[in-house]
Amino acid sequence: MTMDTNKKLAVFIASAIVLAVLPFVVGNTLGNSWVRTIDFALLYVMLALGLNIVVGFAGLLDLGFIAFYAVGAYTFALLGSPHFDIHLPFYISIPLGAGLAAMFGLLLGTPVLKLKGDYLAIVTLGFGEIVRIFMNNLNAPVNITNGPQGINLIDPIQVGGVSLGKAIEVFGFSLNPVHMYYYVFLFLTVVVVIMVYRLQHSRIGRAWVAMREDSIAAAAMGLNIRNIKLLAFALGALSGGVAGGLFATFQGFISPESFGLLESIMILAMVVLGGMGHIPGVILGAVVLTIAPEVLRDVIGPLQMHTFGKMIVDPENARMLLFGAAMVIMMLVRPEGMWPSKRRAAEFKDAKKG
Amino acid sequence: MSEVLLKIEGINKRFGGLHALSNVSLHINKGEIYGLIGPNGAGKTTMFNVLTGLYTPDEGSFTFDGNDLFRAPPHVVVKTGIARTFQNIRLFHEMTALENVMVGRHIRSSANALGAVLRNKSTRDEEAAIEAKAWELLRYVGIDDVAYERAKNLSYGHQRRLEIARALATEPKLLALDEPAAGMNPSETESLKALMEKIRDGGVTVLLIEHDVKLMMGLCDRIAVLDYGKKIAEGVPEVVRKDPKVIEAYLGVAHE
Numbered sequence: 001m002t003m004d005t006n007k008k009l010a011v012f013i014a015s016a017i018v019l020a021v022l023p024f025v026v027g028n029t030l031g032n033s034w035v036r037t038i039d040f041a042l043l044y045v046m047l048a049l050g051l052n053i054v055v056g057f058a059g060l061l062d063l064g065f066i067a068f069y070a071v072g073a074y075t076f077a078l079l080g081s082p083h084f085d086i087h088l089p090f091y092i093s094i095p096l097g098a099g100l101a102a103m104f105g106l107l108l109g110t111p112v113l114k115l116k117g118d119y120l121a122i123v124t125l126g127f128g129e130i131v132r133i134f135m136n137n138l139n140a141p142v143n144i145t146n147g148p149q150g151i152n153l154i155d156p157i158q159v160g161g162v163s164l165g166k167a168i169e170v171f172g173f174s175l176n177p178v179h180m181y182y183y184v185f186l187f188l189t190v191v192v193v194i195m196v197y198r199l200q201h202s203r204i205g206r207a208w209v210a211m212r213e214d215s216i217a218a219a220a221m222g223l224n225i226r227n228i229k230l231l232a233f234a235l236g237a238l239s240g241g242v243a244g245g246l247f248a249t250f251q252g253f254i255s256p257e258s259f260g261l262l263e264s265i266m267i268l269a270m271v272v273l274g275g276m277g278h279i280p281g282v283i284l285g286a287v288v289l290t291i292a293p294e295v296l297r298d299v300i301g302p303l304q305m306h307t308f309g310k311m312i313v314d315p316e317n318a319r320m321l322l323f324g325a326a327m328v329i330m331m332l333v334r335p336e337g338m339w340p341s342k343r344r345a346a347e348f349k350d351a352k353k354g
Numbered sequence: 355m356s357e358v359l360l361k362i363e364g365i366n367k368r369f370g371g372l373h374a375l376s377n378v379s380l381h382i383n384k385g386e387i388y389g390l391i392g393p394n395g396a397g398k399t400t401m402f403n404v405l406t407g408l409y410t411p412d413e414g415s416f417t418f419d420g421n422d423l424f425r426a427p428p429h430v431v432v433k434t435g436i437a438r439t440f441q442n443i444r445l446f447h448e449m450t451a452l453e454n455v456m457v458g459r460h461i462r463s464s465a466n467a468l469g470a471v472l473r474n475k476s477t478r479d480e481e482a483a484i485e486a487k488a489w490e491l492l493r494y495v496g497i498d499d500v501a502y503e504r505a506k507n508l509s510y511g512h513q514r515r516l517e518i519a520r521a522l523a524t525e526p527k528l529l530a531l532d533e534p535a536a537g538m539n540p541s542e543t544e545s546l547k548a549l550m551e552k553i554r555d556g557g558v559t560v561l562l563i564e565h566d567v568k569l570m571m572g573l574c575d576r577i578a579v580l581d582y583g584k585k586i587a588e589g590v591p592e593v594v595r596k597d598p599k600v601i602e603a604y605l606g607v608a609h610e
Contacts (some may be wrong), residue, residue, distance in 0.1 A: 195471050202470035203463055203481070210446050210457045217444035220406055222432030222461030222524050231467060343448045346504070 023182045034294075035178040039250065041290040042185035043243050046192050048270040048286040049279065050239030053196060055268065056277030057205060058232035059212030061121040063264050064108070064128025068237040070135060070259035071104050072097035072244020074145060077254050080155035083146060090157045094245040101241025102234040104131070109233035113226055128264050135256040150255025154248050157184060165252070181250050188246065192239045197279055199235065208232060273330055275337030277344055284339050293323055356383040359559050360405070360436075360528060365414035367400055374400040375411070375583045382528065387550060387560040389574035389591075391567060393603055396580040398563045399441060402532050405561070406438045407431035419527055432461055437526035439517040441533045441563075447506035451497060451516050454505050455488035458523025491519040495549060511542045518549070522558070529553060530561040535569055547573055567604075571595060579603065 027035045051065045075097030079088040088096075108127045112120055139147030156165025156177070164180040199205050207228050210218040219225050248254050266289065274285020300322075301315040313321075330338075336348040360382040367375040375397050382388045392398050403409040404416075407428035416424045421434050437458075446454050463484055469477040492498040495515040500508055505516060514534055521529055531550070535543045543566065550573060554560050564570050570577060571591040578588040581603040587594050594600055 198471050198473055199467065202477070203460060203465045203484070204467055204470050206449075206453060206457050207460055209449060209453075210460075213446040213448060214444050216408065217440065217446065218457070219428040220408065220432070220438055220440070220444075221458050221520065222429045222437075223457070224427075224429040235467060343504075347448055350506075 019186060023179045027176070027179065032176055032178050035176070035182060037291060037294045039178055039181050039185055041287045042182070042189045043247055043250075044267065044270060044286040044290045045189050045283050046185075046239050046243040046246075047267050048274070048282045049192050049196050050236045050243070051267050052271050052277065052279070052282045053199070053208075053236040053239075054232050055271050056282065057200060057208040057212070058229065059208075060229065060232065061117065061124070062233075062236070063121045063125035063261070063268065064131070065124075065236070065240060065267055066259045066261075066264040067108070067128045067131035068101040068104055068240030069244040069247065069263070070131055070256075071101040071237075072241030072246075073248040073254050073259070074135060074151075074244075075100050075241070076245035076248040077151040077154045078144070080249065081151050082153050083151050087155055090155075090245070090249060094242060097245040098238050098241035101237040101244065105233040105235075105237030106230055108237075109230045113229060125261065125264070128259075128261060132256050132259050135259065145256075148256060150253060150257070151248075152253050154252045154254065156252065157181075157249050181246075185246060185250075188242060192242070193279065193283070195239070200279065204228075204231065269327060273327065273337055275340035275344065278337070278339060278341035281337050281339035281341070285337065288338070292326075293319060296322055356385065358382070359384045360418045360561075361416075362405070363415045365401075365404060365416065366412045367397075367404055367409060368412055373583055375404065378414075378580070378583070378585050380578055380585070380588075382559060382561060383576075384527075384559055385554065385557070386575035387554050387562060387573055389570045389577040390561065390563045390580065391565075391570055391577060392580035395582075396603075397583040398580055399532060400583075401580065402438065402530060402563060405431075405530060406436055429461065432524050432526075435525070435527035436530060437521035437524045437528075438530040439514075439521055439532055439534060441536065443513050443517055445505040445513060445516060445520070448504055450502050450504055451492060451508065451512075451519075452485070452488050452501040454516055454520050455491050455523050456484050458491075458520040459484040459487055461524050488519075488523065491522050492516075494522070495519045510537060511546075514538070514546070515549070518553075522553070526558060528559045528561060530563075532563050533565060534562070535564060535566050543569060 023035045023038065026038060047065070047069060050068070051062060054060050054062045054065070076093045078084060079086050079093040079096065080090070108124065112123050115123060135145045136148055138145040145151070156163050158164070162168065164184065165177055167174055167176045169175070207218070207223050210221065210223060211225060211228055215225055270285040270289045271282050273289065274283070275281025296319040297315065300318045301311070304311050304313070304315070336345050340348070358381050360380070363379045365375055365378045366373070378397075378401065390398050390401060400409065404411045407423070407426055407430065410425045414424070416422070418434055418436060423431055423434060446457060449457070463480050465477045465480050489498060489501065492501050495518055497512050497515050497519070500512060505513065508516060518529070518531070518534070535546055538546060547569065550560055550562070562570070562574065574591055576589060577591050577594045579586050579594060579597070579600050586599045586603060587597045
């Protein structure tokens, strides 16, 4: 027992140190663009963990998850940019965006209570597109979202008079925005991880699993299926909304283009590839699927030049091709994901046998 | 006359042209074991699903322990005090036996999402109480030695018992069992019978659907017989057994 706790503590301290120094090590060796990629990886971890509540815990296939990211992002942008000349501080607009996203979660959840599987997927897909198209067209007759041009000059986060949007000097260290945002994102990612972990191991989490496994038996045990489903949609949307707000302030610019169907599919792929319902697996899935395309981008071009002396396949195309192939192979060889929970791994094992 | 716990009057349920239940009335008294028998397709399981809120009846009235449950959704029915098992066992297969019973405690606990995230003292206490109660129930039905096994890996008899424990976790006043002895050997049936008597003596009224007429005759305080969606007899086992309509339903009528 003590051995186990000691080991856990050691792992915890080691990972805390690694995570603390990561942006500087990466920034000094690979360059700050990689720190930026890591920042995005953290955003995607939050998104994937949010979607994992809906897909992994509650077993509801959602192809429109990016809509909640969009709601969070637009809330922040509209409340912190020259567009309306409102400049609310982040500690108001991020919770507000998260709350609004949760409400959109309920808005999506309510009409689809009776749907499951493919039918649910199609409705949620439509929902995601509706939100995007609204963002695209809400510039007339009254200009709310500024349409396809998007919203520019979004306020950076300000902490105690220090803007995270400009590099600062601390004890001779130069802190870039990518570094500072890294810590903000890391902090909120940890908050989201704790949130979903505790939810999973609670009365609510048990109810989700029960509903996923057999909703009739769950109803017969007195579970209010409607409320449990809506709660999953709302809580998943909540973390999507937080990530959206962070994305807006980090980029300084958002447009409807960032919230397309492909993004929804990407986040779903992170959840499925990582290991549906398993928090460490989902985190791994999000990190790998954010970093891998960037690595391929850096490798494919030079590799072709080196071996063939000329560019045979356009690196951008080759990157997506390899990436797609990797996903297909992964799903064939390890459908349960890279790092599945014991329960999920057993389900797949039994399914194969039977 | 003992106190009536469940009272349904004139229940009708149609599926398209099929009149699955026509004008069925039942009264179940507090503290008895009440049996519902009938040939295949007589409407027993339909009746069960109506009583537990999974089906909404077309007409009739349904009161339980002073509450009107006509067309009430399942979670309201469970909250009022009716719990059930299924004919074709419906456990949460990938959950452990313990977790299955803990799900049954859902309706008698109240921690919300905020409590779950903050993990405050009342949530932790409640969670501990849920687990303690689940252990108690596993011991009660005699399967606490397999608490950490996944439900699907349990033997058939253990799965049946687990379903009963899960239903008891909702603290029912009426426990409705849909063919609990199906597929059991005589010794398993015998110990199941003992369990049902223990449950009744613990103050829970039991409603039982069963094919095994012999078991029913020895166990039930009163029996109702359904045939083609109609109640054709009701009473103590000795009387029902001799009822010509019951004999006809089960064996067919002799042609002269």
